[in-house]
Amino acid sequence: MKTKVLKGLVVVAGIFLLAGCSKGSQSSEKAVKAEPSAQTVKKQAEDDANVLLDFLYQGKKSSQLENVTNQSSEGITSFLLTKLVEKQDQMFASNQNKDDYYLVIDGSNYYASDIVKDYAKAYLKQAQRLSFKVKSVDVNGDDAKVTVSYSPIASLEEANPIGTARTKLFGGIDEDTFIRQSQNKDVKTIKSLITLKLYGIYYGDLDYDAVKVKNPVDMSFTLTKKGTHFMANEDVIYQIMKDSRIKSYQDNQAK
Numbered sequence: 234m235k236t237k238v239l240k241g242l243v244v245v246a247g248i249f250l251l252a253g254c255s256k257g258s259q260s261s262e263k264a265v266k267a268e269p270s271a272q273t274v275k276k277q278a279e280d281d282a283n284v285l286l287d288f289l290y291q292g293k294k295s296s297q298l299e300n301v302t303n304q305s306s307e308g309i310t311s312f313l314l315t316k317l318v319e320k321q322d323q324m325f326a327s328n329q330n331k332d333d334y335y336l337v338i339d340g341s342n343y344y345a346s347d348i349v350k351d352y353a354k355a356y357l358k359q360a361q362r363l364s365f366k367v368k369s370v371d372v373n374g375d376d377a378k379v380t381v382s383y384s385p386i387a388s389l390e391e392a393n394p395i396g397t398a399r400t401k402l403f404g405g406i407d408e409d410t411f412i413r414q415s416q417n418k419d420v421k422t423i424k425s426l427i428t429l430k431l432y433g434i435y436y437g438d439l440d441y442d443a444v445k446v447k448n449p450v451d452m453s454f455t456l457t458k459k460g461t462h463f464m465a466n467e468d469v470i471y472q473i474m475k476d477s478r479i480k481s482y483q484d485n486q487a488k
Contacts, residue, residue: 278377292361317353337414355437360477375458388478
């Protein structure tokens with residue numbers, strides 16, 4: 234009788250062991266099946282790159298944007314405006330109170346802080362009017378190198394129209410008049426403020442389009458995989474924004 238009981242226990246134990254092995258095998262198979270293919274991963278990287286560029290270069294908001302940047306569209310806009318303002322604020326480094334600098338136009342004071350903010354908004358507005366196409370995506374581990382063909386703003390021509398628009402905007406007042414009325418001896422900074430003010434009006438308020446290069450050029454950036462998405466950090470986001478301009482004329486020549 235004892236022998237039969239022992240044999241029965243051995244059989245039952247064997248069944249449990251086999252069941253355990255079977256479940257382990259199934260779990261292993263599921264894990265293998267859950268691993269995305271290289272093609273799927275590459276497609277995800279391309280989709281994420283398009284979501285990012287759609288916003289930065291065309292102003293299109295997507296529900297997926299936060300998955301790619303860890304920020305809302307409003308957060309990215311605020312970050313970029315802050316960076317653009319900081320870059321221009323360098324000209325006021327010798328005077329911590331930048332509102333000591335202002336322009337007098339038709340009897341009204343336009344302070345440096347407001348002029349720079351309006352410039353940054355217009356700069357961003359123009360960057361979000363570019364055409365682009367993702368050419369290739371190379372995935373290496375958690376990094377995806379994205380190469381894009383796009384038509385950036387020809388920065389060497391960007392300032393030309395605002396100079397010729399001076400008469401239309403300010404009735405032909407020249408720089409000497411601006412400088413004299415502004416009562417500021419820092420001539421270089423005042424001239425820079427004049428340019429920024431004209432830029433903000435011409436490309437922001439009047440909504441003219443900045444000149445783009447005729448022939449598309451390539452640029453590359455890297456996204457890093459985190460979870461199921463490939464993400465761009467703030468350095469990548471800002472670099473892409475800076476790349477919205479290249480030092481070139483419309484004919485792609487940097488003469």
